[in-house]
Amino acid sequence: MVWAWVRVGIGVLLGAVTGLVELVYLIWAGIILIPAWPQPRTRRAAVQRIQAGARNLAEVERWRLAAFLRAENASDYSGARAVEYLVLRWAVGLLGGLVLLLFLYGVAVGVLWTRDVFIGRSTLVLVVAHFVLGVLGLFLSVQGFLGIAAIERHLARQFLGPSAREVLERRITELSTSRAGVVAAIDTERRRIERDLHDGVQQRLVALGMLLGRARRAPDNTELLAQAHEETQHLLDELRDVAWRAYPAALDNLGLHEALLRVAERAGVPVRLRYELDERPPNAVETAAYFVVSEAVTNAAKHAYAQEVTVDIARTDKLTVRVWDDGVGGADPGGSGLFGLARRVAALDGEFTVDSPVGGPTVIVAVLPCA
Template sequence: MARRIADALRDIAVLVASAAPPEDVFAEISAQAARVCGVSAAAVVRFTEPGAEVAGRWGDVDAFPAGTAFPLGAGGALTLVRDTGLPARFDEYERTDVDMHGLREGAATPVVVEGEVWGALILAAFGGERLPSDAEERLTEFAQLASLALASADARERLLESRERLVRTADAERKRLERNLHDGAQQRLVAARLALRMVRNQLDAPELDAISDELGLALEELRELARGLHPAALSRGLYAAVGALATRSPVPVEYDVVEGRLPEAVEIAAYYVIAESITNAVKHANATSIRVTVTAGDELALSVADDGIGGASFEGSGLVGLRDRVEALRGRLRVSSPPGAGTTISAELPL
């Protein structure tokens, strides 16, 4: 038993040290708990205000996948753990009025994070399976030793949620500023330039042309600033926005981009990755061609490849901010840039 727990904790520690996504850590803890306790299914469950949510699970049964939220009624092992803060076992799920997808028995032990009962680690027996008589004792011993990994995964989960909220809030504020600039300052500059041209024609005063040109430059700079805050082209979708980037690029850009609308936060993140990658290729890579590819399935996958000199990295580049934005949405950003062989920047974003 002690050897099995030690091996399980080692595997979990390796996963935590690799900065794996919290959902992967919760799933691995569930798998190791099931193996240590000799059962076919286990889960990490987080208590919420109305009930509970499956944070991670392991087992052949498709019931209760990660993310499943459910209320806690008057009975059940989870309810007992929540109410008492103690390990519990419940052997009468078949007699409840709720469809439990064949769940027959459950044993659960509390997961304590920062002195509070955060949730529970639960073992489950479906169909003809029975839990070992000492299931609660085995599970409690394992949970106590795995608590640091659980706390670490929870802290990372909260950090990612916080970063995601910050990204969404910042994008909303940028969108508001872009709209205010377009409807306010830009329109006033356009009106002022038109009025100046009318005065110039009425007075036949060519000396006013220089002032009109300065107003035109100021208007264009303001438009560029607004595009940087929130790209207006995204109002027509990522395909149109990438097309606009390709049109403005001095280096030829070929693109194969999925059409149709995507979640706003994903569209914005994908756009900034593509825009920054094209800018870097134009400014630093001595590239003669750029290719952009975007596909969508369970996740959005994009790549921007150039035929330049290579040697790019995250250090000292705008890619650091892009990586933070992508990771805040639970995505991944990678750079492949061997010297002399071009650069490929790729990202995956969950949909």
């Protein structure tokens, strides 16, 4: 948190410096453009030169915004747009510098007030007054920093934002990637189901066939038939598990809440479920949310050695799924399970993040659009 404020402060400070540079540059541009204006050829050359310099300054601003104010912008803007951006941006930079100076002045005055308190040169009334004024000044300074940062992001988005063409190209790339991811996820799921059938159900079917064969040949087959009956029960449990992992019927019949309650019951580790939805989300969103929780809980129980898992399901304009466990951490987002979840969420234009430092905790968050 402290570093975030320091980062914003550095960004505002650098913005004040670049704002002064941009003001000088615009004055220089006006000086060379006025005498060149009557001559078309000279005017075109001057305009091109000014626009090239404006793009260089705008690129510096893009770096500053990305590094200190967490604002990403496109690089396909024109030189004319860069000039328009600088015409407005220099004033914002100098305004940010003024806010920073006021903040530093307040800090210096606060240090002097503190010194007066310690050496006994200040009365109780002055101490209270200085404290109230200091809190008020700090509040105004913080609001000033936030306001400058918001204006900076807005201007950059307005003048240096991606063009319609770049937005479409990004969207096409995202759709192509998500489509390929969905195909790969389907193939992975098919292989998993085939492995479950081969290693579990098929083996039990072979054992059941052998028991029935022995029972047919044995004169007293009561015990063998009892074993065969028990094996059929195990076989049914295996089939239910495979079907449940492929797609739980409770999700369609009873909804996401009941399906997640069953996940909690079968988890093998205590699961606290907080479900805060007033109505059912769309089917595709329900399915993605279910598999995110199911995979995360399974990983926490089998690999993270967690003692407890917390699942939060909430919705504003989007559905947010958050799974937290107190295990050993170290989950690999590139592993088949988590990577498959990321592709499933990306197919719905959602966001999927995994935070799992070694030693824990592991926090998995999926944000799914519900429109």
